[in-house]
Structures are given as C-alpha cells and as structure tokens.
Amino acid sequence: MARLVVDNVSHRFGELDVLSDVSFELxxxxxxxxxxPSGCGKSTLLSIAGGLLAPAHGAVRIGDxxxxxxxxxxxxxxxxxxxxxRTVAGNVAFALEHTRLGQREIEAIVSDVLARTGLADFASxxxxxxxxxxxxxxxxxxxxxxxxxxxxxxxxxxALDSQTRDLLMEDLERLLEQGNMSVxxxxxxxxxxxxxxxxxxxxxxxxxxxxxxxxxxxxxxxRADPAHAEAIARWRADLWAMIRDEAQAADRETIDx
Amino acid sequence: xxxxxxxxxxAPVPFRGAGFAPGxxxxxxxxxxxxxxxxxxAISSFLGVSPLFLPSPIAIAxxxxxxxxxxxxxxxxxxxxxxxxxxxxxxxxIGLVVGLAMGLFTFARAAGFAIVSALFPIPKIALxxxxxxxxxxxxxxxxxxxxxxxxxxxxxxAASGVDSVPRNLIRMAQSFGLPFADIVRKVVLxxxxxxxxAGFRISTSIALLLVxxxxxxxxxxxxxxxxxxxxxxxxxxxxxxxxVVLSGLxxxxxxxxxxxxxxxxxxx
Numbered sequence: 001m002a003r004l005v006v007d008n009v010s011h012r013f014g015e016l017d018v019l020s021d022v023s024f025e026l027x028x029x030x031x032x033x034x035x036x037p038s039g040c041g042k043s044t045l046l047s048i049a050g051g052l053l054a055p056a057h058g059a060v061r062i063g064d065x066x067x068x069x070x071x072x073x074x075x076x077x078x079x080x081x082x083x084x085x086r087t088v089a090g091n092v093a094f095a096l097e098h099t100r101l102g103q104r105e106i107e108a109i110v111s112d113v114l115a116r117t118g119l120a121d122f123a124s125x126x127x128x129x130x131x132x133x134x135x136x137x138x139x140x141x142x143x144x145x146x147x148x149x150x151x152x153x154x155x156x157x158x159a160l161d162s163q164t165r166d167l168l169m170e171d172l173e174r175l176l177e178q179g180n181m182s183v184x185x186x187x188x189x190x191x192x193x194x195x196x197x198x199x200x201x202x203x204x205x206x207x208x209x210x211x212x213x214x215x216x217x218x219x220x221x222x223r224a225d226p227a228h229a230e231a232i233a234r235w236r237a238d239l240w241a242m243i244r245d246e247a248q249a250a251d252r253e254t255i256d257x
Numbered sequence: 258x259x260x261x262x263x264x265x266x267x268a269p270v271p272f273r274g275a276g277f278a279p280g281x282x283x284x285x286x287x288x289x290x291x292x293x294x295x296x297x298x299a300i301s302s303f304l305g306v307s308p309l310f311l312p313s314p315i316a317i318a319x320x321x322x323x324x325x326x327x328x329x330x331x332x333x334x335x336x337x338x339x340x341x342x343x344x345x346x347x348x349x350x351i352g353l354v355v356g357l358a359m360g361l362f363t364f365a366r367a368a369g370f371a372i373v374s375a376l377f378p379i380p381k382i383a384l385x386x387x388x389x390x391x392x393x394x395x396x397x398x399x400x401x402x403x404x405x406x407x408x409x410x411x412x413x414x415a416a417s418g419v420d421s422v423p424r425n426l427i428r429m430a431q432s433f434g435l436p437f438a439d440i441v442r443k444v445v446l447x448x449x450x451x452x453x454x455a456g457f458r459i460s461t462s463i464a465l466l467l468v469x470x471x472x473x474x475x476x477x478x479x480x481x482x483x484x485x486x487x488x489x490x491x492x493x494x495x496x497x498x499x500x501v502v503l504s505g506l507x508x509x510x511x512x513x514x515x516x517x518x519x520x521x522x523x524x525x
Contacts, residue, residue: 052431
C-alpha cells in the first residue's frame with residue numbers, strides 16, 4: 001500500500017516552470033531515489049512532498065502512518081540545518097520539545113538515537129566542533145528521533161567528501177534497515193541511488209518531468225554480495241544513459257543563461 | 258630527480274603571502290594610550306602651554322580626584338546614568354519589538370522601513386525643544402530624546418538580525434511542525450541575537466551622546482550640565498575631568514556589551 005502519493009504536481013516560480021505533471025507513489029518501507037540533471041526540480045518536489053511548499057497544481061497525499069510517529073514527514077537536509085547555538089543533544093531534542101512528550105521521555109529518545117548514530121560521546125559538543133560527516137549524523141539522529149514514517153532526504157551526502165560519504169552511506173543502510181520507514185531520496189549521485197534505492201525516478205531537465213521509473217535489479221539486502229555487482233553497475237549505467245544528454249543540455253542552458 | 262649540480266641551480270620559490278592578516282596585540286592598545294598621555298604631559302610640562310588651554314593629564318587627574326572626594330561628581334554621574342538607563346530601556350524595548358515585527362511580517366516591514374528610513378537620519382537632539390514642549394523641561398523630555406535616539410538603531414539591527422537568520426533553519430523548524438511562536442523563540446531570536454547586541458553597542462553610545470547634549474541644553478544636574486558649567490567658568494581641568502568620566506562610562510558600557518556578546522554568541 002502506498003505511503004505517499006504525488007498526484008499531477010506542477011510548480012512554477014514566477015515565469016519559470018520547474019515541475020510538470022509529476023505523479024508517483026512511494027510504497028511502505030520503500031527507498032525511492034529521485035535523480036536528474038541539476039535544476040530539474042528535484043528539491044522543489046521534495047519541499048512540496050514535505051508540505052514546505054504549496055504546489056501550483058496537483059496534490060500530495062499521505063497514507064496510513066504508524067501512530068507512534070511524532071512527525072510522519074521528516075526532512076534530512078543537504079546543509080544539515082543544525083542550530084549552531086545548541087549542542088548535539090540540544091539539536092536532537094529540538095525536534096521533540098514541542099511534542100506531547102515529557103522531559104524524561106525526550107532525554108531517553110535523545111540518548112537512544114545518539115547511541116544508534118554513534119554520537120553518544122559528542123552529546124555536549126557544538127556543531128562547529130564537528131566534522132561535516134558528524135554534523136549530518138546529527139541531522140540524521142534528529143530525524144530518527146521523531147520516528148518518521150517517511151524520510152525526505154535532500155542530497156544528504158552531497159556536502160561531504162567521498163570517504164565520509166561512503167562511511168555515512170553504510171550507516172544509513174543500517175539505520176534504514178532497522179526502522180519501518182519509507183524514504184524519498186533526492187540525489188544527483190547515481191552511486192548513492194544504485195546502492196540505496198529500490199526504485200529510481202529519472203527526471204528530465206527543467207521543467208522536471210518523469211522520464212522513467214526504474215526498479216533496481218537486485219533487492220537491497222543482497223547488494224553487498226559481489227555476485228550482484230555487475231547487475232548494479234549496469235543499472236547505474238542505464239540511469240546515467242538516461243540522464244547524460246539531459247544533464248549536458250541543462251549545463252549548456254545554465255551557461256547560455 | 259635533479260642531481261646535486263642541477264639542484265644547486267634551482268632558485269627558491271619567493272614567499273608572496275605576507276600581509277593582509279592584522280592580528281591582535283595584547284599590550285598594543287594600552288601602550289598607545291600611555292604614549293598619548295605621556296606626550297600630552299610632556300607638551301604641557303616642557304612647552305609651557307597655558308593650563309587654561311590644555312591642562313596636563315596630572316592636573317586633570319588631580320581635579321578628578323578632588324571632584325570625587327570633595328565634590329558631587331558621583332551624584333552627577335548617578336543622575337546621568339539614571340537618565341540613560343530609563344531612556345535606553347524604553348527606546349531599546351520598543352525598538353526591539355518594532356524591529357522583530359519588521360523582520361517577521363510583510364506589512365510591518367514595508368511600513369517600518371519607510372518610516373525608519375525617513376526619520377533615522379534626523380539628529381535627535383534637534384527634536385529636544387519639541388520634546389520639551391510635549392513633555393516639559395523635566396526628566397521626561399530628556400528620557401524621550403534618548404529613547405528616540407536608541408529606538409532607530411535597535412529597530413534596524415533587530416530587523417536585519419531576523420533577516421540574517423538562515424532560512425534553512427526556519428524551514429527545518431517548520432518541517433518538524435513547530436508553531437510560529439516556538440520558531441520565533443527558539444530559532445529567530447537566538448539567530449538574531451548577535452546583530453541585536455551589535456545594535457545595543459551602537460545605541461548605548463548614542464544614549465551617552467544624547468544624555469550629555471540634553472543635559473547641556475536644559476539641566477542643572479548630570480555630567481553634561483557639569484561639563485558645560487566647568488566650560489563656562491573656564492575650569493578646563495574640571496571640564497576635561499568630566500570628559501574622562503564620559504570616556505570611562507563609554508568604555509564600561511562597551512565592555513559590558515562585549516561580555517554579553519561573548520556569553521550569548523560563543524557558538525559563532
């Protein structure tokens with residue numbers, strides 16, 4: 001059953017059409033990657049899906065979500081969006097303080113998610129004292145604290161160097177396996193999409209339209225097996241083949257103004 | 258790999274990265290002040306400058322000590338400090354509310370910026386006669402003049418402080434479903450605080466400036482009235498002793514604001 005339904009969504013900023021008639025469904029526990037050339041409206045779509053932006057046309061609907069979820073649609077931001085004046089624990093608690101939970105429950109949740117994300121020893125550190133990878137772990141811990149039904153991840157690893165990205169991707173795989181979560185994962189990095197996603201939506205250049213929705217050839221839990229490496233690499237190559245010309249055209253469009 | 262002879266022919270790469278990085282010098286500021294006072298003392302002592310035109314630092318220090326021990330300098334300072342406290346608190350609280358509203362709401366922003374831009378450049382002391390007409394010659398007119406002078410920089414700094422809060426933090430808070438008041442309290446206010454404190458730094462200097470001007474125009478007590486009276490009586494050592502007190506007050510207030518900035522902006 002679909003957890004999130006995006007129905008004929010179009011959007012424009014002033015005269016600029018950014019999304020055109022986008023429809024898809026996100027299943028329960030599914031990781032759906034959204035890939036496409038720069039400026040194709042991926043992040044705009046995520047903002048619309050998360051209720052931060054009202055679409056010019058169309059609608060987004062959410063299905064049944066677990067009653068335990070404190071914030072069914074939860075973002076993980078590209079730039080981490082941490083409050084620089086709050087400690088790591090304070091940033092995680094920030095997402096819970098306005099809920100019905102008492103102080104003790106909040107403290108218990110904060111300490112649990114910090115332990116799960118390897119941040120227990122950094123609870124009282126300020127964001128400026130952390131590396132980029134650790135900051136995004138805080139962003140992830142904050143998102144997990146509210147027990148989301150759907151994680152909306154906007155290029156969560158793109159601000160990190162490649163080694164940190166690999167390490168964090170491993171953590172992400174582990175954390176996503178543990179939780180009963182669906183994920184809408186916007187990325188321009190096809191390696192991330194090929195490694196994490198169950199399906200990938202390929203967008204055209206602006207105004208973003210769905211070119212195709214492609215299913216991964218191998219189930220997520222089997223992808224670590226080297227026997228499937230070739231199939232995954234082929235899928236990645238297929239996705240790139242679909243994006244390449246559009247990305248090139250989008251790049252020229254940017255340069256030409 | 259270059260052999261020995263070839264290596265000897267290599268020229269060292271010249272260093273071109275010097276300058277453009279002024280650092281801090283622990284004793285530089287104090288040393289400059291001491292040097293200034295020493296030169297002043299030397300000019301007064303050795304060049305025979307009349308004490309009426311330029312009293313020596315030692316004469317000013319003596320006058321200051323005499324005024325503190327025998328005179329009523331401390332009560333004069335107290336009167337001015339009370340006026341500053343009342344005028345600054347009034348102007349800063351109204352300025353803060355208006356500035357935050359300008360940063361948060363479209364109509365307040367449009368109206369606020371138009372009004373502030375039109376009125377901010379007016380020298381506030383020029384409005385003192387009007388304030389005297391409205392509020393009388395007593396304390397309210399002086400307090401109102403100070404409040405008016407403090408209001409504008411506070412409102413502007415609060416509004417630009419709100420503007421400087423990264424939008425992604427507000428969106429993050431919205432994405433977790435925080436109500437408007439919580440976003441203002443937990444995101445906007447702490448984020449705008451460095452700018453608000455920078456505004457306080459300016460507004461306290463303006464308050465000091467205005468209290469002296471207002472007291473010179475119409476007051477019997479206060480540090481401004483004292484300086485004016487000393488000038489009228491040609492007591493230039495006392496006049497400059499009053500100026501030293503004003504400088505000390507300014508430094509003390511700046512120091513207090515710096516401590517607040519350190520306390521509340523340590524995360525930067």
